[in-house]
Amino acid sequence: MGIMNRRNAVVGWGVLKIGKRVARQKAKAAVPGTGEHAGLNKSAIASIFATIGGALWFWRKKSETPSTGS
Numbered sequence: 001m002g003i004m005n006r007r008n009a010v011v012g013w014g015v016l017k018i019g020k021r022v023a024r025q026k027a028k029a030a031v032p033g034t035g036e037h038a039g040l041n042k043s044a045i046a047s048i049f050a051t052i053g054g055a056l057w058f059w060r061k062k063s064e065t066p067s068t069g070s
Helices: 006-030 042-063
Strands: none
């Protein structure tokens, strides 16, 4: 009896079908929808502002480099 036979193929196919269904349900549950928790949460908004602030700070520091001319 080999590793790949009809019974194992059917079992594997069933596991993949069920796994895909569970993964879709978890993905739908993770996405914010309509209602009280719709949109971005506070931590996402804070990280966006921190990223923008860091980029502006880096850009300002880079533009302030003194030129060493004769």
